[in-house]
Amino acid sequence: MTATTVRVHRAVLWALGLGCGALGLGLGFLVKPLVHGIIGLVGDAPGPLRLAAALPTAWAVPVLTAVGLAAGAWLAAEAKRDALELVVDHDGVHLEQARAERYLRREDVAAVFLDGRDLVFLDATTRQLARHRASDLPAQQVRAAFERCGYPWAGTADPHEGEFRTWVDGHPDLDDEAHGLLRSRARALTDEQLGTAAELADRLQEIGVVVRDRGGAQQYRRVPGA
Template structure:
């Protein structure tokens, strides 16, 4: 009998709470139209035209309209959150990570380690290559429980090779010139929000023996391909300058 697929996505309870919060927020906005308009008239001698028009509507109607508007706004926010957060499907044969319409599948036979780092979900093979790295905005504890229940090799909430990563400094002799060129291009792609190019360059760097990750204001960090438990690490060739 095939084991069931486990899906981890943003909590339905959280989305429901956001949706329900739209009701009182909208109602409060409708109730405040009158007091806000009168305050503006008293303090600055006038109020925007839309506020003056809304003030002509009876207060009970304003509160009702505000409640409906708050619910609609909250529903739109929930839809955006669902589209922008990942869903992780953990099956017997592999893992699928989806965000909006983009989906990525990694076969189980390739996965030697699963962990979060610190907010990214990372799937890694036995040679230390990162098969997948995606922002894990669904909760590390929930991911750990699901992967462990499915029998995957969960490695915790810290990269096993954390101490091998180094901040990228352009031009240092630790990396060959071609790697620096690719890292420069990737830095530009990140600044331009060109995620496809940044992802392609990340794979090209791994093909050349360099694993790269992003660390916010610190920029890109790198380590040589290979890792603890993956045999002898493969150090990238040094530049001959």
């Protein structure tokens, strides 16, 4: 059987690009009264808007439409780059997101499911093999791709949901090593050092602690038997 590819729908990317073009078109007609209104309220307007307002409407409309289309094309390209792309077959799954690629062998996957915005893979010990943001992908297509190839699809909730606890620094449920790693990971997330946060999550798994992020907080569960 051939591989199944799931990626962000082209219509979404086209809508993003054309939507920005439409905004540019509308701004071309409205930029003069808009700038006059801003100046009347605060006494000044941003330089690019004042420059656009200085153009005759016959020029402002095509120029701002072109600018909108260019901005839309850039945003669509960025959205495509940041969205997860899956290629699933009976041997494994190839994941690509934000220019990073990963391959998981089918034999290593004991469960795959959607957990909120994320697509998650677990191994036989319940450790996470991978967790990727997948909110741009149609959930039904994701499920169908894995079920078609015989993967253990576990639905749209973490099968270990009830085991997660919100991390509280110093709580006796965890030892000093785990708390230290979670503190470092919290700082990495605050500083938007996502690579460092991912590395710390891997180190936590090595000592039997699985971590995820929910509502600005870290949640954790223990690996059975660890």
